[in-house]
Amino acid sequence: MRILIVEPDRHPRMAEIPHTLKAMQQTVGGYIEITYPWSDPIALVCDEEGLLKQLPFNRLVAPGSAIFGTFFLCGIGEEELTDLPEELADKYMRLLYNPEVLVRTNTGYVALPVPACGTQKGENAHDGGKEG
Secondary structure: OEEEEEOOOOOOEEEEOOOOHHHHHHHHOOOEEEEOOOOOOEEEEEEOOOOOOOOOEEEEEEOOEEEEOOEEEEEEOOOOEEOOOHHHHHHHHHHOOOOEEEEEEOOEEEEEEOOOOOOOOOOOOOOOOOOO
């Protein structure tokens, strides 16, 4: 299954995983939770205990909806999860490209982008995070 993996403090990257529950759990590091924070036909799959496990903050995906730990995006079929369509992969790669930090303010929490993060191992600044 073709997915977009989003890890804390990193740029998103495309990956291929087996279409099994075990592979999905290994990708997020625990029992999976599937949410639908956007109107596009995609699913966000994360560790259902990310906050309980005190995993690092990853992204604010909707107002009041923070994700802790690694998550991935995939497509939605009639009865199961599917490959993430290429046009949606491009859209969400751009939307989630910058890592975020969670900052406490007087009125609550706010997520701020971290645009100047360094490149990761095997990442070229011009290839959108694809392994080389």
